[in-house]
Each structure stands twice: as structure tokens, then as C-alpha cells.
Amino acid sequence: MSTLAEIEEAIEKLPPDARWQVLEHTRNLLEAEIPASFRQAMQEIGRGEVVELDAALEALEQPE
Numbered sequence: 548m549s550t551l552a553e554i555e556e557a558i559e560k561l562p563p564d565a566r567w568q569v570l571e572h573t574r575n576l577l578e579a580e581i582p583a584s585f586r587q588a589m590q591e592i593g594r595g596e597v598v599e600l601d602a603a604l605e606a607l608e609q610p611e
Contacts (some may be wrong), residue, residue, distance in 0.1 A: 549557075557567055591597060
């Protein structure tokens with residue numbers, strides 16, 4: 548059995564295209580464990596569809 552450090556070292560030695568294959572394979576393995584709502588939120592963040600929490604809280608605290 549390999550340790551995490553050994554696995555990381557082996558991955559780092561791979562050519563870039565092979566590292567991407569490892570990343571995609573890992574992403575597919577974990578996809579079922581990641582809630583759909585979290586994946587959706589990450590996509591929204593990637594598209595810039597977010598609001599700074601501090602700004603949102605300040606807007607809520609100000610009287611209309």
C-alpha cells in the first residue's frame with residue numbers, strides 16, 4: 548500500500564496530460580459524494596454570480 552506522499556510524488560512525475568487524466572478520474576470518482584447543490588454553487592462562483600457576504604449584510608442592515 549502506498550502512502551499519500553508516495554502517490555503525490557508519483558503524480559508529480561507524470562507528464563501534464565497524464566496528470567489531467569488523474570484529475571478527471573478523481574473528479575469522476577468523487578462526483579457522487581459531492582452534493583449537487585455544492586457543485587451548482589461552485590459553477591455560480593466560476594461564472595461570477597456571487598455577492599460579497601459583508602456587502603450583502605451591510606445592505607440588509609441599512610434602513611430603506
